[in-house]
Amino acid sequence: MLRAKNTKIIFFTAVCICLLAGVFAWAGADGGVAVAKEAAMMTGNSSMPWWGWPLILLFFCFILGIIAVLAGVGGGVLYVPLVSGFFPFHLDFVRGAGLLVALAGALAAGPGLLRRNLASLRLALPVALIASTCAIGGAFLGLALPTNVVQLCLGGTIMFIAILLLTSKNVVRPHVEKQDAISLALGMSGVYMEESTGEAVEWKTHRTLQGMLLFIVIGVMAGMFGLGAGWANVPVLNMLMGAPLKVAVGTSKFLLSITDTSAAWVYLNQGCVIPLMAIPSIIGLMLGSFMGVRLLAKAKPKFIRYMVIGVLLFAGGKALLKGLGI
Numbered sequence: 001m002l003r004a005k006n007t008k009i010i011f012f013t014a015v016c017i018c019l020l021a022g023v024f025a026w027a028g029a030d031g032g033v034a035v036a037k038e039a040a041m042m043t044g045n046s047s048m049p050w051w052g053w054p055l056i057l058l059f060f061c062f063i064l065g066i067i068a069v070l071a072g073v074g075g076g077v078l079y080v081p082l083v084s085g086f087f088p089f090h091l092d093f094v095r096g097a098g099l100l101v102a103l104a105g106a107l108a109a110g111p112g113l114l115r116r117n118l119a120s121l122r123l124a125l126p127v128a129l130i131a132s133t134c135a136i137g138g139a140f141l142g143l144a145l146p147t148n149v150v151q152l153c154l155g156g157t158i159m160f161i162a163i164l165l166l167t168s169k170n171v172v173r174p175h176v177e178k179q180d181a182i183s184l185a186l187g188m189s190g191v192y193m194e195e196s197t198g199e200a201v202e203w204k205t206h207r208t209l210q211g212m213l214l215f216i217v218i219g220v221m222a223g224m225f226g227l228g229a230g231w232a233n234v235p236v237l238n239m240l241m242g243a244p245l246k247v248a249v250g251t252s253k254f255l256l257s258i259t260d261t262s263a264a265w266v267y268l269n270q271g272c273v274i275p276l277m278a279i280p281s282i283i284g285l286m287l288g289s290f291m292g293v294r295l296l297a298k299a300k301p302k303f304i305r306y307m308v309i310g311v312l313l314f315a316g317g318k319a320l321l322k323g324l325g326i
Helices: 002-028 032-043 052-071 075-086 091-115 121-144 147-167 181-186 208-225 230-240 245-269 275-295 301-323
Strands: 189-194 199-204
Touching: 052 075, 052 275, 075 091, 075 147, 075 275, 075 301, 091 121, 091 147, 091 245, 091 275, 121 189, 121 208, 121 245, 147 208, 147 230, 147 301, 181 208, 189 245, 208 230, 208 245, 230 245
Parallel strands: none
Antiparallel strands: 189 199
16 A cells, blocks of 8 residues: 555656656747746746746645645635735736646546545536536636736635635535435435445435535636635535535545536636646645645644635735725
């Protein structure tokens, strides 16, 4: 088991090195002019050399990845407000990179969650169809609106997320007396093995129509702001529809790989995904996540969680001030 884990880490590190080497080789050959243009687009013609901001972003996202694991939130929901608030990057490029950051984490976790029955295809696919369709519309809407309007909406959303994280009380195993007709027709039920007790846990859902209507809003917000939507998926699946917490978290992670892919294509097509931002962000966040998992046993997640909520409130306020031109 330990050898397999070490092999995965070594393989991931090798891929990261190859990606970085490819970027630097491209910059040193015929891509120098393109890199300079990308750096100018990112920073608004900042005086820093082209490689400066990607290195800072790599280190920043490494720290972000550690905090995200310790706080129990997705990296995407922290990435967009913090990078747009504290880096001189245009919001469109930050949102495009944010979607790829959330997508990378979801794709890495998806297969393992499906193997353990902690992510349910029967639960995920109907809501994913709704959320991904609406995410495309949200991406077009976000790119069409003026930047200051998007900043105002982003600030309000981030502050709402912080309040939701502060007040939400997830239920490990919600009590569902009876499936509704939609849940029964779509087969939204299943069994997973609870490793801590060794028992097989059966589950089913209810209030499916209300949940699907909320996923319309979740999809639009995910595409519009470039946020991973785990902060919204989990409460809807767990507290509203009645899925056990582990299934809600696993299915939410799998959902991101579908929802964010739909919105990411829109940003890619519009030229809003820049490799100099996306590659360091993804590498930094994934390496930080590996480190965060190792520190999780020693850290105090409750303190980290409150710290993240405070940072989100600050970032949301900063986005609101940016939108108001203050």
